Amino acid sequence: MLVGLEGLGIAALTVGEIAAIVGGxxxxxxxxxxxxxxxxxxxxxxxxxxxxxxxxxxWGRSGGIVTQLLILAVALGAATGGFAVPGLALALAVPAVVVLVLLVLAVRDAGRQARGADGADGDAPGAASR
Incomplete structure (x- = not known):
């Protein structure tokens, strides 16, 4: 849901860019x-x-993680340089970190569930080494 809100935010940015073109x-x-x-x-x-x-x-979780890393890169750029805007950087970075953590946790949970489904009978590859 949070990644969807980010997508809607980017769509709103697109509308703002179109308004800037129309406004000259x-x-x-x-x-x-x-x-x-x-x-x-x-x-x-x-x-x-x-x-x-x-x-x-x-693939959606993977793409979401890459998206958060790109947002964090933009936030770093907004925080540094001659035209730094620390408030904007913080507004970008905080939600990106929260969503990144949630996505990583979701990936771990999905992996755990997949391993549980594949190795429910205890005969999963590598089960003896665990």
């Missing part, structure tokens, strides 16, 4: 259009990850 608040129309397309692709991908997580598919 762009330096280069070509770059602005390219940014809208890339942001829209990102929103669709993150929403697809959220749907896959909802269905219990591992």
């Amino acid at each position: 608040d762009t330096g280069s129309i070509e770059s602005a259009i390219a940014l809208v397309v890339l942001t829209l692709v990102g929103a669709v991908a993150v929403l697809a990850f959220a749907a896959a997580i909802w269905r219990g598919q591992s």
Whole structure:
């Protein structure tokens, strides 16, 4: 659900970028259009990850983890440099860390359940070494 909210946030960012183009608040129309397309692709991908997580598919959790790491990279960029905005960096980083931890826990739980289903009779490979 949280990854879905992030996807909706990215979709809202896309709408804001389109509003900036319509309002003439762009330096280069070509770059602005390219940014809208890339942001829209990102929103669709993150929403697809959220749907896959909802269905219990591992690729959605993996994509969600990569998304959180990318958000943390953006937060680091927002916190450093000549145009640093620490408040924005914190607003990006805190939810990303929370979602990252929850996704890692979900991956561990899914792995534990898969091992339990595969080795329910105790004959799983490597069972003797445990």
